[in-house]
Amino acid sequence: MSLITRTREKPGESKTPSTSPLNVPDGARILIVCEDNSETERLKDLLRQEGFASEWAKSITAGCEAAKSGRFQVVVSTPLLRDGSWRRLTDIANHYGLGFEVVLWARNFDLPDWAEALKEGAFDVLDAMCEHPRAVEATKRALWAAYLKGAGPGPRAASPPRAA
Numbered sequence: 658m659s660l661i662t663r664t665r666e667k668p669g670e671s672k673t674p675s676t677s678p679l680n681v682p683d684g685a686r687i688l689i690v691c692e693d694n695s696e697t698e699r700l701k702d703l704l705r706q707e708g709f710a711s712e713w714a715k716s717i718t719a720g721c722e723a724a725k726s727g728r729f730q731v732v733v734s735t736p737l738l739r740d741g742s743w744r745r746l747t748d749i750a751n752h753y754g755l756g757f758e759v760v761l762w763a764r765n766f767d768l769p770d771w772a773e774a775l776k777e778g779a780f781d782v783l784d785a786m787c788e789h790p791r792a793v794e795a796t797k798r799a800l801w802a803a804y805l806k807g808a809g810p811g812p813r814a815a816s817p818p819r820a821a
Contacts, residue, residue: 685800687711690720690734690746691762696785700733700762700792707793717741724749724757730803731796733760735785736774747778756808758799762792 687709691697697713704711712729714720717738724732724746734743746759758780766774771782780802781795 685709686729686731687796687800688720688723688729688732688757689713690717690732690738690743692716692735692738696735696762699789703789703793704796707797709796717743717745721745721749724755725753727753727755727808729757730808731758731760731780731799733762733792733796736761736763736766736770743774743779744777751778756803756806758803758806758808760792760795760799 687704689697689700689704689711691700691713692715701711701713712723714723717734717740720732720734723729732746734746736743743759743761749755750757750759759778761774761779761782762785763770763782764785766782766784774782780799783792783795
């Protein structure tokens with residue numbers, strides 16, 4: 658069995674409309690790095706409903722290799738896996754100049770851990786127990802921040818809608 662699994666949904670096929678005016682551009686790719694199958698499926702479903710294409714890596718090592726490919730604008734990771742920590746992902750982004758953003762999806766993160774993570778380069782830290790709707794919004798914000806840093810394909814014609 659491959660350590661990375663893929664899902665592909667067409668942007669704009671959202672079943673649940675988001676409250677955010679930011680659209681998901683074509684080519685936007687999210688990497689989820691998590692060992693927990695049920696947690697990953699829940700997150701993939703949330704992101705799929707908003708039109709995100711995602712891939713899943715079950716280890717930090719596999720996640721780092723996938724992230725090095727430059728295909729991803731956002732990496733959503735649990736803070737600690739059996740083979741390492743999320744910090745390896747930010748090290749790769751910085752070392753290779755890839756520009757992707759790292760969002761942490763944590764179950765047990767106290768305030769000092771949260772502050773340290775933001776200081777060390779995480780874009781955001783989300784509580785996996787109760788912030789599922791916020792995960793989509795944080796991922797969208799991270800996506801646009803990654804585009805501003807030059808990550809991935811340009812957000813062609815996918816900017817926020819203008820008022821008429």
